Amino acid sequence: MAVREIQTPLDETTIRSLRVGDEVFLSGLLVTARDVAHKYMVEKKPAFLRPLLRGAALYHCGPVMRKERGGWKAVSAGPTTSIREEPYTADVIQAYRVRAIVGKGGMGPRTLEACRRFGAVYLHAVGGAAVTLAQRVVHVREVHMLEEFGMPEACWVFEVDNFPAVVTMDAAGSSLHAEITARSHMALERFLGRAIR
Amino acid sequence: MKNLQETFTELLRRAATDLPADVESAIERALREERRGTAAHSALTIILQNTAAARETSAPLCQDTGTHTWYVYLPEGHPTEELRKAIRGATVQATRKSYLRPNQMESISGVNSGDNLGAGHPVIHFVPWKKTGLHAEVLLKGGGCENCSTQYSLPDQRLGAGRDLPGVRACLLDAVHRAQGRGCAPGILGVAVGGDRALGYRAAKEQFFRPVHDVNADAQLAALEADVLSCANRMGVGPMGFGGRTTLLGVKTARLHRLPASFFVTVAYMCWACRRASVTLAGKDVRFSQTALTGRP
Ligand code: SF4
Numbered sequence: 001m002a003v004r005e006i007q008t009p010l011d012e013t014t015i016r017s018l019r020v021g022d023e024v025f026l027s028g029l030l031v032t033a034r035d036v037a038h039k040y041m042v043e044k045k046p047a048f049l050r051p052l053l054r055g056a057a058l059y060h061c062g063p064v065m066r067k068e069r070g071g072w073k074a075v076s077a078g079p080t081t082s083i084r085e086e087p088y089t090a091d092v093i094q095a096y097r098v099r100a101i102v103g104k105g106g107m108g109p110r111t112l113e114a115c116r117r118f119g120a121v122y123l124h125a126v127g128g129a130a131v132t133l134a135q136r137v138v139h140v141r142e143v144h145m146l147e148e149f150g151m152p153e154a155c156w157v158f159e160v161d162n163f164p165a166v167v168t169m170d171a172a173g174s175s176l177h178a179e180i181t182a183r184s185h186m187a188l189e190r191f192l193g194r195a196i197r
Numbered sequence: 198m199k200n201l202q203e204t205f206t207e208l209l210r211r212a213a214t215d216l217p218a219d220v221e222s223a224i225e226r227a228l229r230e231e232r233r234g235t236a237a238h239s240a241l242t243i244i245l246q247n248t249a250a251a252r253e254t255s256a257p258l259c260q261d262t263g264t265h266t267w268y269v270y271l272p273e274g275h276p277t278e279e280l281r282k283a284i285r286g287a288t289v290q291a292t293r294k295s296y297l298r299p300n301q302m303e304s305i306s307g308v309n310s311g312d313n314l315g316a317g318h319p320v321i322h323f324v325p326w327k328k329t330g331l332h333a334e335v336l337l338k339g340g341g342c343e344n345c346s347t348q349y350s351l352p353d354q355r356l357g358a359g360r361d362l363p364g365v366r367a368c369l370l371d372a373v374h375r376a377q378g379r380g381c382a383p384g385i386l387g388v389a390v391g392g393d394r395a396l397g398y399r400a401a402k403e404q405f406f407r408p409v410h411d412v413n414a415d416a417q418l419a420a421l422e423a424d425v426l427s428c429a430n431r432m433g434v435g436p437m438g439f440g441g442r443t444t445l446l447g448v449k450t451a452r453l454h455r456l457p458a459s460f461f462v463t464v465a466y467m468c469w470a471c472r473r474a475s476v477t478l479a480g481k482d483v484r485f486s487q488t489a490l491t492g493r494p
Pocket of ligand 1: 339
């Protein structure tokens, strides 16, 4: 397990060199997208997002933002549960060439397969650490679909500095979630003294 | 009345932007258990940094400011309507001040109420007591961990769990395994043995008002709590499910009677962000604290 600093635009070689369990500090562009934005990306295929997302990181986050003189500021910006985007994420990775998905709780087999095929990783951020993670947003570059989707669902374009996360699904097809689930299942069977389906 | 509402707004601010001292020190203890240089160690470090930052800036320590469950202790015969109004008013005010995220949506349309009021929210329980003053406590519980809560009906064939203490233990360990890190581990289990389904969940959640480090006065339950805590922390799920030595911070159990026909084991899962606060009002005296009365055996 290594500690790695990565910077957007993320290239395929860097991404393929990351392994589950690695801690990363991400700098560069982090674009938020939740349920409504995912549906929109897959159904409407908006062209303006293409250059923005290529090589960038997508963040499952519905932030609390505050308007200040000179622009927006992220007040509270922790990860939200990622599995809800499972139906969309493989298509998003393929269509937009996103290199990293940031969220919490991990994702399913379709996403894992898309990570392997197209060279992407899943980065797990610390759930609930909304204030600390918001402090890593050094600049809010722009926001898309704010009127249409509302604050939490809009696509916020964050510039982040050393945003901490852990690789839990890598481009070699490994999932830390699957490993830990299997290992803890063995422990459970040991504690209960019987095999459990 | 205005004063009462202000007091409750302050109570919500404290609950949403700070962690109770017992929970914070349980996380500090967990950090000392984890090996340096592991993802588990980093996750707990970030959680503690976040707690300090939220406290300093009065920002919600997690953006999911959760479902609010209130317990209000009041003298027999004290009118409840004004209290209910003050709580609802404080909820709106605390949302306006950004201590709370607008977090209540109409279930079918998905429309957000914008002020945290809604059908069934906030949840308010009134409890008559012998004293003359008032005492209110509130618990905030987010959705990620609520989705990990579960209820078993014994016997359970899959687990080989019968209607006895080992059967209860099997349910609790299975619930920890099923949750993995998804409820923002390290978490706390609130458990109710018995009751009907509704009472089971109510009693299980009441357990979150207990300090994490207290010991159950019921010796049998105290032994169960210690055993499940120790096993859970040897399961290797760890903070956020990254692997590690801390999967749970505590296990808290209540015992209820049941019908001969049913045996429910209700497991409520609370994330590390176990947010609660209390206030006692006696005459002009207003005292905020982290001492709760709810959930005591
Ligand atoms: S489970 Fe708790 S810590 Fe995690 S996002 Fe929800 S409220 Fe926050």
